[in-house]
Amino acid sequence: MTQEIYLTGITTTGTPHIGNYVGAIRPGVDASKDPRKKNYYFLADYHALAKCGDPDNISQSTLEIAAAWLALGMDVDNAVFYRQSDIPEIPELTWILTSMTAKGLMNRAHSYKAAVQANVEGGNNDPDKGITMALYSYPILMAADILMFDATKVPVGRDQKQHVEMARDIAQRFNHHFGDVLVVPEAVIDDDMAVLSGLDGRKMSKSYNNTIPMFAPEKQLRKLIMKIKTNSLEPGEPKQVEGSTLYDIYKAFATPEETAEIEKLYVEGIAWGAMKQKLFEHINDHLGPARDEYERLIADPAVVEAELLKGAARAREVAAPKLDKIRNAIGIRKLR
Ligand code: TRP
Numbered sequence: 001m002t003q004e005i006y007l008t009g010i011t012t013t014g015t016p017h018i019g020n021y022v023g024a025i026r027p028g029v030d031a032s033k034d035p036r037k038k039n040y041y042f043l044a045d046y047h048a049l050a051k052c053g054d055p056d057n058i059s060q061s062t063l064e065i066a067a068a069w070l071a072l073g074m075d076v077d078n079a080v081f082y083r084q085s086d087i088p089e090i091p092e093l094t095w096i097l098t099s100m101t102a103k104g105l106m107n108r109a110h111s112y113k114a115a116v117q118a119n120v121e122g123g124n125n126d127p128d129k130g131i132t133m134a135l136y137s138y139p140i141l142m143a144a145d146i147l148m149f150d151a152t153k154v155p156v157g158r159d160q161k162q163h164v165e166m167a168r169d170i171a172q173r174f175n176h177h178f179g180d181v182l183v184v185p186e187a188v189i190d191d192d193m194a195v196l197s198g199l200d201g202r203k204m205s206k207s208y209n210n211t212i213p214m215f216a217p218e219k220q221l222r223k224l225i226m227k228i229k230t231n232s233l234e235p236g237e238p239k240q241v242e243g244s245t246l247y248d249i250y251k252a253f254a255t256p257e258e259t260a261e262i263e264k265l266y267v268e269g270i271a272w273g274a275m276k277q278k279l280f281e282h283i284n285d286h287l288g289p290a291r292d293e294y295e296r297l298i299a300d301p302a303v304v305e306a307e308l309l310k311g312a313a314r315a316r317e318v319a320a321p322k323l324d325k326i327r328n329a330i331g332i333r334k335l336r
Contacts, residue, residue, distance in 0.1 A: 003038055005040070005153065006039045006040065006152075007039070007041075007153075007185075008024070008028065008041060008042075008155050009042045009145055011051065012044065012045045012062040013052045015061065015213045015214075016065050016068045016215075017204060017213050018214050019195070023193055023196070024157070025214075027193075029073055031155075033075045039080065040082075040149050040151065042311075045058060046141060051135075066307070068214060068294060070307060071293040071294035072290050076310070076311060080314050080318075083311075086315075086316075087312060087315055089319035089320060089322070090148055091141075093144040094141045096326060097147070097174070100174060101140055101143075102173075109138070115135060119131075142160075142163045142167060143170045146167045147170070147183070148318075150182075150183040155189075156189065157193075161187045167185055171184045182326075196248060197245040197248055197249075199212070201229045212224045215294045215295070228245050228276065228279075229245060230244070230275075238268070239267075241263055246275050249279060250282060
């Protein structure tokens with residue numbers, strides 16, 4: 001059997017939070033250390049352009065996300081870790097794929113449809129108001145990310161599943177016309193992946209502004225945890241773990257034994273204030289050592305930059321010959 005190739009990207013907007021950590025970063029760092037796995041991880045900064053027009057946000061986010069992965073011990077010798085915009089072959093492939101992707105396929109993208117619906121519901125005359133071609137073609141750039149490296153498995157959150165399916169459609173159509181050149185990828189969705197709730201109890205997400213930054217300084221971390229919404233049960237009253245954001249977050253950072261211990265305290269009626277203090281100490285112990293390394297990297301971006309460039313060189317060793325093959329297949333060739 002041929003070796004599976006894993007590839008996943010993370011869009012560089014905003015500060016990484018503990019929801020990103022539990023959902024994508026922690027499993028990614030673990031997988032990066034597995035010598036049996038071929039892994040590609042990259043910072044999708046061209047994708048960030050489709051979502052964010054603030055240059056400082058994009059560049060700061062790129063630094064923070066890269067520093068976070070490195071501080072947590074991503075194995076950059078085993079995995080290939082790079083920044084999308086350092087690989088010029090990716091936008092080239094994007095254009096090639098754009099010329100053979102049906103417009104109708106893009107019309108069906110959930111992210112585009114949601115933007116149109118928001119316009120219609122907002123009473124706008126123009127359903128496409130404010131929608132850029134980058135938002136519209138977002139799945140094609142994502143297909144290029146994936147197909148560039150012959151990825152077979154693409155670990156993503158549920159919201160990205162359709163995009164991976166579109167990459168499959170695009171690859172199949174390409175192969176149908178030009179021969180077997182592209183590898184047809186598959187989405188990998190972890191059904192028991194913890195989706196963390198945020199401060200207000202809704203899903204933790206930068207768009208809800210309810211996040212706990214992964215490497216918030218100790219004081220801020222404590223302050224944020226103290227803000228997490230609870231119900232109004234008094235100390236001593238038994239409490240339910242179901243629907244408790246404090247419990248869910250604790251569990252995402254705990255062993256089964258530690259979780260069982262907390263369940264016992266809930267039954268015994270632990271005060272919310274005491275539970276918050278426990279959660280703070282637990283997360284602080286867990287992420288504290290990596291936070292020191294993170295702060296060191298943020299203060300010395302040249303170290304991060306050098307890692308990314310090393311990764312880009314390795315990625316291009318794969319991307320450049322692949323692009324040659326693709327160009328050749330479609331008739332963009334040297335004349336001879
Ligand atoms: N669109 C993805 C997100 O917002 C990030 C991403 C870009 C990605 N390119 C990718 C994920 C390729 C997997 C594979 O989460």
